[in-house]
């Protein structure tokens with residue numbers, strides 16, 4: 001059975017002290033609770049090592065939001081996949097629409113990042129999704145297909161089996177305008193069909209596909225009840241225990 005995952009993407013929020021406080025609060029709130037999904041927290045780089053200490057019992061996993069497309073060397077300001085692994089982070093978000101739109105990350109660059117993440121035993125949470133104009137032109141399927149093909153389809157079936165996908169329609173991110181349950185299910189089923197055509201039914205059925213974009217306590221249950229929606233990548237609502245925990249508990 002594929003993994004159910006709720007991952008919080010803190011984006012560029014929380015200083016070191018605030019991040020530590022939120023992590024400790026979340027850990028305390030989850031203590032003794034039975035949770036039916038993997039819970040992942042993806043803070044900014046500077047928090048990672050500390051998060052791994054706070055979450056040392058691994059009931060909550062730690063992920064990064066990006067990594068370099070080069071293994072090491074003279075790349076000022078970059079953080080390598082090997083460095084992330086050394087903090088005991090287990091996941092890394094790659095190809096978030098904000099990285100694609102504001103930092104020029106192309107599918108070709110992302111392909112390198114995915115390779116390096118896998119070499120360092122990190123699980124990529126690979127983000128895909130169309131912008132509003134593409135949705136309005138009914139082009140969402142071809143856009144998502146190209147992102148997957150160009151970013152991931154040079155992987156072996158074995159390596160592809162280590163990937164988590166996150167469908168995040170860009171028009172739903174931070175807008176309060178969630179995709180409807182039907183829109184999410186329709187796209188997730190389409191993605192699974194593309195995976196089945198390339199890698200076969202087994203790989204397709206075992207790949208976790210998360211939904212992201214204005215997911216909150218009020219809509220998580222309905223979104224996650226769809227057969228092809230395996231969890232969520234949560235932005236704004238991951239910044240407070242009160243708004244994040246109910247999403248985790250939606251499973």
Ligand code: 13P
Nearest residue numbers: 009173174213214235236
């Ligand atoms: P919001 O939940 O704030 O819409 O952000 C979604 C997102 O981009 C998660 O990666």
